[in-house]
Amino acid sequence: MYALLRRVLRDGDEFHIRAEHWKNNMRNLVRRHLDECAEWPEWTEAETADLVFPDKMGVLTDLLIQNGYLEYRDWYDQAPNYLIEVKPTMSNRNKEFYMSTHQYTRVRTTSIVLSLGVHSCSP
Numbered sequence: 001m002y003a004l005l006r007r008v009l010r011d012g013d014e015f016h017i018r019a020e021h022w023k024n025n026m027r028n029l030v031r032r033h034l035d036e037c038a039e040w041p042e043w044t045e046a047e048t049a050d051l052v053f054p055d056k057m058g059v060l061t062d063l064l065i066q067n068g069y070l071e072y073r074d075w076y077d078q079a080p081n082y083l084i085e086v087k088p089t090m091s092n093r094n095k096e097f098y099m100s101t102h103q104y105t106r107v108r109t110t111s112i113v114l115s116l117g118v119h120s121c122s123p
Contacts, residue, residue, distance in 0.1 A: 001086045009059050016059045024050045049083035
């Protein structure tokens with residue numbers, strides 16, 4: 001997801017999303033195995049979300065508006081702080097996924113939740 005957002009949120013030679021926005025232990029594995037990421041600092045803090053992206057320039061928000069996920073009248077010129085949780089699977093896409101109690105609580109207490117995936121879940 002980090003690589004996808006890096007590609008999508010690029011403006012010329014400027015990247016709007018950086019390693020510092022990737023805030024989970026998976027970043028450390030990538031860092032160890034990809035030379036281009038070797039200089040990234042080790043992630044040692046508590047995880048809040050897989051990617052934490054303060055959309056200061058509104059680039060992700062604009063993209064979500066353009067693709068119909070957000071209402072223009074509500075979101076134009078806004079710069080929210082996105083907490084993005086990635087739930088990948090290598091198995092059947094209809095198989096249930098695991099979400100910790102902490103993750104579920106964070107989702108329930110976040111003011112607005114967007115589900116951009118193919119499937120949504122209910123508790």
